[in-house]
Amino acid sequence: MEQLKKYHRHGEMKKDSNITDKVEEEESVDEGEEVKEEKTVRKSEKNKKGKEEKRNPSLGQKLQVAAFASLSTTERLINGLTEGYKNIFVGPAENKVNFNKELGYKYFDKGDYETAKDYFLEYIENGKENDAEILYMIAMCHKNMDQTKEAMRYLRKAEKLNKDDPDIISELGDCLFMSEDYPEAIIFLNKASELQPDNSDIYYQLGTCYEKIEQIEEAKNFYKKAIDLEPREAVYYQALGFLYENSGSHKDAVACFKKAMDMERIQRGVKRGGGEKYRPRV
Structure with missing residues (x-):
């Protein structure tokens, strides 16, 4: 009897279990439909929101663009x-x-x-x-x-x-000098010196032009003019010193070289050991 009861109980449990499974399946189907509908709604809302964001970028998106731009190179x-x-x-x-x-x-x-x-x-x-x-x-x-x-x-x-722009005239003279057309360079540099009478570099370059064409006295005069305008420029003394040396005036050459060294020491003192080197002879 107890076994039969157990059997019946087991049958009823199995029957109940079948019924429960069926109900759960139906509920699962219903839930699946609801989930499917909910996903469809969410997808639709997401697409709508995406379009709206595309049309109207958020502050975060704008900041991202700005941040990217700030990381760009100068070029x-x-x-x-x-x-x-x-x-x-x-x-x-x-x-x-x-x-x-x-x-x-x-x-x-x-x-x-x-x-x-x-x-x-x-x-x-x-x-x-x-x-x-x-x-x-x-x-x-x-x-x-x-x-x-x-x-x-x-x-x-x-x-x-x-025709009266001093920069144009002096640069043209400089280019002619670099092209070794010294006579024409002298023409433009002389004009530049008239337009910029306080520019010591023009007189220095004129001295070099005259030295190149072996007009030594003219070269000396222009080096001296450059020194008068800028007495602290070591390279002017150096140029004049070489000119004296090549013409046999050793005493004058030594005096110029000493002066050049003094100016160089002054520059080193001002720059605390980082003085400029002599400019190379052109």
Whole structure:
């Protein structure tokens, strides 16, 4: 009897279990449908929210963009600002032309003379070919890249437009000096000295030109003028000393070399041991 009871109990439990399983299955199906519907709703809301965020970026997204921009290199930043300026703020063509000039100056100050030259060229090719200042800047780009002939070409263009600009005249004289055209260099350097009578370096360079063509007395006079204007410049005494030495005036040469050493010591004292070296003879 007890076994039969156990059997019946087990049967009832099994029956109840079957019924429970069926109910659970039905509930699971219902729950599955609800979960599916809930997921569909969530996905729809997410897509809607994503579209809204895309149209209206959040503050966090804006900060991320700003942070990325702040980590950019200087070159990337300049390029980005350039494109942004051209695409957003620049209106009339004249503004674009002037912006090329400003970029030319920025790259020149950075020491990127090739890029600076390209921006300056783009500027003058837009109806600004008579801008002596920018022709001069193009020449300086070429000169800093050791392209002396091209530098002279643009300096001559600038000189035709502004014959009394001391920088144009002196730089043209310097380029002629580097090209070893000493007689013509003397012509321009003399004119530069008239425009800038207090510029000791021009007199020093004139002395070197005259020394090159073996006009020793003229060379001495210009070295002495350079010393009178800037008596603390050791290289002027050194140049005059070599001139005396080569002409047999040993006593005068020794006096100049001693003076040069004194000036060098003074410079070292001022700079605490980091004095400038003599400039090499050209």
